[in-house]
Amino acid sequence: MTDTRQRSFEDNDQKPMGFGRMLRKEDPRFVRGRGRYTDDVQLPGMLHLAILRSPFAHARIVSVDTSAAAALPEVKAVITGADLAGLGLAWMPTLSGDVQAVLATDKVRFQGQEVAFVVATDRYAARDALELIDVEYDVLDPVIDVRQALAEGAPLIRDDLDGKTDNHCFDWETGDADATAAVFAKADVVVSQDLVYPRVHPAPMETCGSVADFDPVEGRLKLWSTTQAPHAHRTLYAMVAGIPEHKIQVISPDLGGGFGNKVPIYPGYVCSIVGSIVTGKPVKWMEDRSENLISTGFARDYIMRGEIAATRDGKILAIRTNVLADHGAFNGTAAPVKYPAGFFGVFTGSYDIEAAYCSMTAVYTNKAPGGVAYACSFRITEAVYLVERIVDCLAYELDMDPAALRLKNFIQPDQFPYMSKTGWEYDSGDYEPTMRLAMELAGYDELRKEQAEKRTRGELMGIGISFFTEAVGAGPRKHMDILGLGMADGCELRVHPTGKAVVRLSVQTQGQGHETTFAQIIAEEIGIAPADIDVVHGDTDNTPFGLGTYGSRSTPVSGAAAALVARKVRDKARLIASSMLEVSVADLEWEKGSFHVKGDPGTAVTIQDIAMRAHGAGDLPDGLEGGLEAQICYNPSNLTYPHGAYICVVDVDPGTAVVKVRRFIAVDDCGTRINPMIIEGQVHGGLTDGVGMALMEMISFDEDGNCLGASLMDYLIPTALEVPDWETGFTVTPSPHHPIGAKGVGESATVGSPPAIVNAVVDALKPYGVRHADMPLTPSRVWDAMRGTAQPP
Ligand code: MCN
Ligand code: CUN
Structure with missing residues (x-):
């Protein structure tokens, strides 16, 4: 179309x-x-690095014997955590102010954690040598179920931290608890719903890697690496490795996608630097697919309870939420220091409400570190999912059309700049025209008629809406820094x-x-x-x-x-x-x-x-x-607040519970548009991400902490077969404080699409009395939802 x-x-x-x-x-x-990608870098005399990873999610390291590996003629160095500890490099800071092991010294804390590395003359010899390293582990009980992380007697994961006695990572709250409780108490209607945003992975086409070239004569380090933030990484290497910053050059060549996966500093980068210093030769490290999936920055992993209060005629009064956040074994989130939950505070969405409150508890588990990556806009993915799902739950309870409910509650154009109840100043927005355009492009009224008619025949057609506002462009330096570096x-x-x-x-x-x-x-x-x-x-x-x-x-x-x-x-x-x-x-x-x-x-x-x-x-x-x-x-004076209206049409096969996304209409408003063709490409990509998360993707673990999604055969990402022909449109509401009026758009569609798809599937299942089902909506999940036999994931 x-x-x-x-x-x-x-x-x-x-x-x-x-x-x-x-x-x-x-x-x-x-x-x-x-x-020219990192793996294309070839230097004279270059050696290759491979990392030995833990097979266990939680285990004490009793001993590491590297002698057989070191004896191979191709092997130039074998380095363990103990070796790094001798150099003061066994631990490094994460971008969120935690520490993470470069190589494990005391314990391993997730399956796939880095234990030792080998530097050899070629990639194959380095891999072969890993098999000769003998590690004796004393296996410990792991913490896998996030709901059990704070239970009495739960195994302690972070005993490396002084005085730590439990798996608590941080608490965070925003909004006004009392004011919100008061509004809830007087509301006609209160709806609450438990929601899970499962752990997913950015899975860029190019995995992570680096080539380190340390020149001992000049004391200079040249590092090619897969990084989305070369300057920030350079400063951190200077602080960690003690090499003066002006003698470090970080080069991020062409990247085969990042999607947030290439924001953190990974142990492999540091290992390649150490490898080059120790051998005096350039050293290349390049992950394989499984290493990327099991050890690098995951995304989401939020268990949320959403509550919404409204009048009988559909005026939304307040939103409240409680979140349990799984941060894995090390808090590897990248977010401005004052925002441990990223920008989750925008969970009040695009609606003018009286009060809001969020309380969050983050915990450590025996899983890979991360917590923010994957086109997340700093946790706005989770916030938008929460509010757009809970608004649909309200529509369900009020038996109101979800488009009409949204239109009734939008922040109005004359209210901008709009201060949200959690303290975010939305710069500009004009929501109704965006919503109306999406409805017009979709033929919304016709679709509802078609749906009603199909329902009489037992056919399951669903129409899902999501309307999002993002806060992007971190950020004003008086509010935002990463490890002290202004943004x-x-x-x-x-x-x-x-x-x-x-x-x-x-x-x-x-x-x-x-x-x-x-x-x-x-x-x-x-x-x-x-x-x-x-x-x-x-x-x-x-x-x-x-x-x-x-x-x-x-x-x-x-x-x-x-x-x-x-x-x-x-x-x-x-x-x-x-x-x-x-x-x-x-x-x-x-x-x-x-x-x-x-x-x-x-x-x-x-x-x-x-x-x-x-x-x-x-x-x-x-x-x-x-x-x-x-x-x-x-130094930006504020963030920019793009918005969008998405409408998804699905058909669900009542016999097999397979979901087919038939149509998807996306109207984005990112202010002034620099290159509409590139914007469309960004939106198409993000919508495809959304199909993946809503219907297919999840990184899951068995009870021992074995990662069950360690290959692209197990971790399903969408292809052209699963996605429809995207239908896009736009409105233009410039940012008043940006010199050209532009707002960001690179993550909008990933943020906005999952709730539209889930809302559509749930809408299709309305004849079965389904009000909610958790992602990913695989046929078995949908089947369970239809039969009322769904288990929490
Ligand atoms: N653009 C525009 N007009 C606007 C806004 C943006 O023409 N009003 C264009 C920009 O000029 C830029 C592109 O759209 O070429 C994206 O711009 P922006 O929204 O500023 O986002 P960033 O450039 O900062 O990209 C980051 C964003 C993030 S955080 C993730 S995650 C993501 C995404 O971009 N990762 C991607 N899109 C990706 N696309 C590709 N191909 N690969 C990734 O790894
Ligand atoms: Cu959070 S993924 Mo993008 O911000 O690199």
Whole structure:
């Protein structure tokens, strides 16, 4: 189905001088297989590293014998936790201020934990040597069921932490408990529902890896690694390894997807650095698929109770929730320090309510660390799922249409900037037109008629809605830092004498098309064609400091930096133009790409003329330095709050309980749109993620803590076969504080789609009296829901 609105606006211009549809500049490289990934790095004399991992979820290490492995001729080093402890490197800080073992010294705390590593002349020899390492374990009872983590007598996981006597990780609350209780007490209707957002995994196509090259003569470390945040990683390596920061270069080359999986620092990166220091040779470490799935940052794992209070006629009054969060064996979450639960505080969604409250308890379990990754917008995935599911439960109880219920409760346009009951200042929004457009594109009324008619024949058709508001663009440095590093972004722009330019960013693309869209931002501001602007990123020696790409922050933060740095260059160009045209600055007018004398468009100089003059012979205005370049560090004044309305249509086979997503309509509002084609790509990808989470994906464990999803045969991710032809539309509500009015969009669809799909499936099952079913809605889960035999997952 064609979205006519979008086409008529934007389809014509394939080479815009600024914003608009444009093929990605990086496509020729990727399409021809010329991308250069970490595993493509080959250095003379390079050695290969393999990691020995724990087969047990919880066990004391009695002894490690490496002698047989070390005796192999191909083996150049075998390193254990005890060796690292001798160097003070056995433990490292996590991005959330916990500590994590690089290699286990005392105990292993999850299956797949790093125990020792081998450096050998090739990858195969390194792997073979692992088999010769003899580790004696004393197996301990594991804590696998998160509900049992705080039970009396539960095995203590983190006995490495001083004075720790239980598996408690942190408590967190937000909102007003008393005010919320008061509203609940007076409400006509109260609905509560238990919800599980299962543990899932980002599973990027490229697994994690690194190549470390330590030069002992210069004391310099060069590290290629799969990282979404090269600058933050460099600072941490400097702090942990004691190598001066200016002697560390972190290079994040092309990435085969990140999806949050490449935000944390993994033990493997540190091991490759140690391996290179010990052997004096470059050392490569590259995970295989199973290693990636069992040991790197998982996502979600929230058990939530949602409660909603409303009047009989459907005015939502308050929302309350209690969350039990499984953080695995080490708190490896990456979130701004003051936000241990990320931005979960936006669980009040897009609705104007009187009160809200959340209390959360996070615990340690014998599972892999992580807790935030996978297009999560810092836990907004969980928050949106909670509120959009519980609103549907309310609609069910009130027997109200879920679209009508949402429309009745939206925050109104004149209420922005809107302060939520949990203290988040929504910058801008106009929700009803977005919702109405989605309903129109879907043919909502027709779909309801079709559904009613099908129900008379026993056919199970469901229509699910989700309306989300995200908070992206971390963040204002007075509120947000990671391990003390403020979340501002640098940007540098240089215009060469011939009028071509290079822009250097602190963010790092993983497939989002930054090489194209950041060139478009510069083009929009100074009128140099995107093709003539090179975008440099992912190399700490060649880019300004900044905290990297996650939480859809690149456009809100670095995108703003790019626009402002271009305006700085334009300001300087204006001074030069005034001397070239011999008129005062006030008499100049800017038209994308050139300055002309007011009222005389024929008397003009282009940005290219100005660039040449800036670098060339001849006089510049008094006091002006030569060159045409600028640099800034942008500290956002607020987050940006994109929103969207999603409608999903499913058919459920009553005989097999198989869910088919028939249609999916996504209307996104990310403010000013830089490249609609890239936005659509981001949305398509995120919607596909949503199908995976809603219907297929879950990392589960048996009672001994064996990970049951350690391969892509067991951990199912969606393919073209499971997804429909996406139908997209958009509205535009610019951000008032962002220089170009843009909001982030990279995670919107992953955040917004799971509740739409679950709501659709539950709606299909309404004739069976089903009000809720937990993800992933596999045929067996749906079957159980239909028969009322569902067990909590
Ligand atoms: N964009 C735009 N107009 C807007 C907003 C964004 O044209 N108003 C464009 C941007 O210029 C950028 C892309 O859309 O090219 C995404 O921008 P943004 O929303 O700022 O998100 P980030 O660039 O910060 O990307 C991070 C986000 C996250 S956190 C995850 S997780 C995720 C996602 O992006 N991982 C991805 N999308 C991904 N897409 C790919 N291909 N691979 C990943 O690993
Ligand atoms: Cu949380 S996944 Mo993205 O922010 O890198």
